[in-house]
Amino acid sequence: MKQRFHFFATCPRGLEAVLSDELQQLGAEEVAATDGGVAFRGDWALMMTANLHSRIASRILWSLLEKPYRSEDDIYRAARALDWPELFSVERTIKVAVTGIGCKLRSLDFVALKVKDAICDAFRAAVDARPSVDTVAPDMRIHVFLTEKMLTLYLDTSGDALFKRGYRRETGEAPLRENLAAGILRLTGWQPGEPLLDPMCGSGTFLIEAALIARGIAPGGKRSFAFERYPQFDADAWARVKEAALAKERPVESISIYGSDDNAAMLSICRTNLAAAGVADCVELSRADALERSAPAEQGVLVCNPPYGIRLEEQESLAVLYPLLGHALKQRFAGWRAYYFTGDLRLAKLIRLAASKRTVLFNGGLECRLFEYRMVAGSNRKPA
Ligand SMILES: C[S@@+](CC[C@H](N)C(=O)[O-])C[C@H]1O[C@@H](n2cnc3c(N)ncnc32)[C@H](O)[C@@H]1O
Incomplete structure (x- = not known):
């Protein structure tokens, strides 16, 4: 049995229903639309397929943990307990982004700082070095989503947002995403x-x-993705997903x-x-x-x-x-x-x-x- 994971595809608000249909057609399971995106389950090949083929998603996020929290310290402990060095190497630059709906904590920026500290502490303990932060073009994006009581931590599998297809040479005024x-x-x-x-x-x-x-034509055929930089990246499996896409043109x-x-x-x-x-x-x-x-x-x-x-x-x-x-x-x-x-x-x-x-x-x-x-x-x- 292939291992299955929980993912969340973000999208412009109002497109959740059509994104659900699209993900279902791509083979996603347990598809559930919510405000601003769609939760789904699938194996690693599905995650690659969704990145390559979704025309509507903005990003495909891999859900690393979901648990209740009360304070910033709870969030630090939850993030610190993850095995970050297994997810990416210390040479990779990182950026932590936090969004909240109904979150009662005082500062989301402070939460971002705590999660960044947790990641760096995990690396220091394991390899005696820490990854650098790059807020402009990071290799790895970590997304923290907070409701009033629940914390979800995601690793972004897409990298650049998926609307960046790699074909736009010039924009003109006010182009649509x-x-x-x-x-x-x-x-x-x-x-x-x-x-x-x-x-x-x-x-x-x-x-x-x-x-x-x-x-x-697959929308992501001309670009690269963050998952290609994961240590467990399977280049052969990815080549098969891309070949299958080319065969459908x-x-x-x-x-x-x-x-x-x-x-x-x-x-x-x-x-x-x-x-x-x-x-x-x-x-x-x-x-x-x-x-x-x-x-x-x-x-x-x-x-x-x-x-x-x-x-x-x-x-x-x-x-x-x-x-x-x-x-x-x-x-x-x-x-x-x-x-x-x-x-x-x-x-x-x-x-x-x-x-x-x-x-x-x-x-x-x-x-x-x-x-x-x-x-x-x-x-x-x-x-x-
Ligand atoms: C908001 S932009 C459209 C952007 C486009 N959807 C994109 O993604 O790049 C509006 C466009 O309408 C064009 N436009 C304005 N008045 C027009 C008219 N009377 N006839 C044809 N085009 C017109 C402008 O030149 C401009 O390119």
Whole structure:
């Protein structure tokens, strides 16, 4: 019997349900969604598979211990009792991050310090040396999660967050995180082969994520992971997981993913990113005003995140743009399902269409909405 472990996959809030589905499809067991992520069980191969294939997770954390605590000293003792030198070598740099929900302790920074001390003390006792701290690019990230009474200690198996796929060459302004874009695509119900259009594509995050899905390309194929630096890392098993992923890649027979933007510089950034991701031939790009462009097919999925602004002038110009977006949808996209992702909650009113669904999602700390509009000829228009 292969040994099984407890893991926790973090994700942008609002994507927990679609992440659960994804992890189940990857073979995870005992999958349980909670606020901000999904707990699951599986063996070591599953952990590698989840890192390589999850399009929605931000990180895959390996749960080392879970126990009740009352004080900082309890946390120190719990952390000190773990066999850290067996988990990674003393040459590896470390960073301890602490989050709490309902935790009554006075300072989470102090907890981070206690756990770092516990790890260093464990190394000193075992090998007479301690690992260095690197808060910017550590080899090993240790996550401490505290509720009012329970402590969970995790070792991060991912390293860099999983939305860093390794294909983004240039960002442009306000690009979406890749895992948020992939989660939104899943929420739309879009399936490869169905026409997909982002008429405000910017650096191309939706287009690239959709093209990777259509081609069956694993999102993590171009990057490395923290678990590759563990002493027990099994290079042969990892090679098998990667080979299996490559075998699942497929060509696309005809283009059904379309993108446009009215800004030539953004389109050039988008082209560079599509090429770096190896999917330039899956997407048809053009320069167009979203208010004027026509639908590339009779039906399909339109997805975009329109410009978003905080300054007063920006807010005023967006208040002009949103009703025009609604008008353009109505005029030219009958038969389509349209999805607008925005942090500007005024869009719901200003677009003057009846949303068939509203999903609350968080982009970092910013509360956003994904509005769904099912465009049926002659309906949707709200009274002025
Ligand atoms: C928030 S950004 C989209 C970012 C994109 N999702 C990404 O991940 O990079 C909004 C984009 O809308 C484009 N845009 C603004 N008004 C437009 C219009 N009328 N027609 C087409 N594109 C427009 C901007 O050039 C910008 O690239």
